[in-house]
Amino acid sequence: MTEGTVLAFDFGLRRIGVAVGNTFLKQAEPLQIIDAPTNDGKFAALSEVIAHWQPVLCVVGLPRHPDGTDHEMTVRCQRFANQLQGRFQVSTALVDERFSSAVLHGKRGERIDDAAAALILQQYFDENP
Numbered sequence: 001m002t003e004g005t006v007l008a009f010d011f012g013l014r015r016i017g018v019a020v021g022n023t024f025l026k027q028a029e030p031l032q033i034i035d036a037p038t039n040d041g042k043f044a045a046l047s048e049v050i051a052h053w054q055p056v057l058c059v060v061g062l063p064r065h066p067d068g069t070d071h072e073m074t075v076r077c078q079r080f081a082n083q084l085q086g087r088f089q090v091s092t093a094l095v096d097e098r099f100s101s102a103v104l105h106g107k108r109g110e111r112i113d114d115a116a117a118a119l120i121l122q123q124y125f126d127e128n129p
Contacts, residue, residue, distance in 0.1 A: 004056035007031075007049065008121030010097070010113050011060060011073075011080045016042060017113025018049060019121045023056065026129075028121035030114035043087065050088050058084050061097035061120040068098070095124045 003023045010017035015035045021028040034045040050058075060081040063073045081092040097120050 002056040005053050006057045006059060006121060006124070007053055007055040008059040008095075008117045008124065009061065009080070009084075010116040010120055011077050012113060013076070015111065015113045016046070017115070017117035019114060019117035020053060021121050021125060026125035028118040028125065030118045033111055033113045035111075043083075046084070047088070050084075050090065055090055058088075058090050058092045059121055059124045060084070060092060060094055061116070062094040064096060064098050066098060093124060095120050095127070097123070 006021050006023060008019040008021070008028065010019075015033050017033055018031045019028050020031045032049070034042055034049075036042045036045055058081070060077055062077050063071065065071055078094065081094055084090060085092045097116075
């Protein structure tokens with residue numbers, strides 16, 4: 001893999017959590033939560049983040065049922081990863097996020113999407129030494 005910045009995304013229909021790390025330190029940090037009412041608004045915000053950080057890779061969490069089978073959000077996350085690659089010409093990787101949300105315990109109404117993205121990115125770093 002090319003050395004540099006890596007961004008990770010916890011894709012949701014309402015919000016997208018964003019985390020950042022790099023291939024040298026391999027430590028993920030929550031960055032921000034993109035909360036826009038439209039897809040155009042979300043991609044405008046994503047464009048700004050990607051232009052600022054110039055990632056060598058974007059990692060997207062891939063949700064699955066506990067038994068490993070796909071569900072509705074699996075396909076949506078795959079499509080999101082393809083859109084990132086197509087719109088921004090950046091390599092993407094998918095990370096099985098089945099158990100990452102179990103680690104986070106957000107209170108009702110608390111926004112933890114960026115922390116979830118950081119868990120996804122850390123998992124990617126840990127699985128790709």
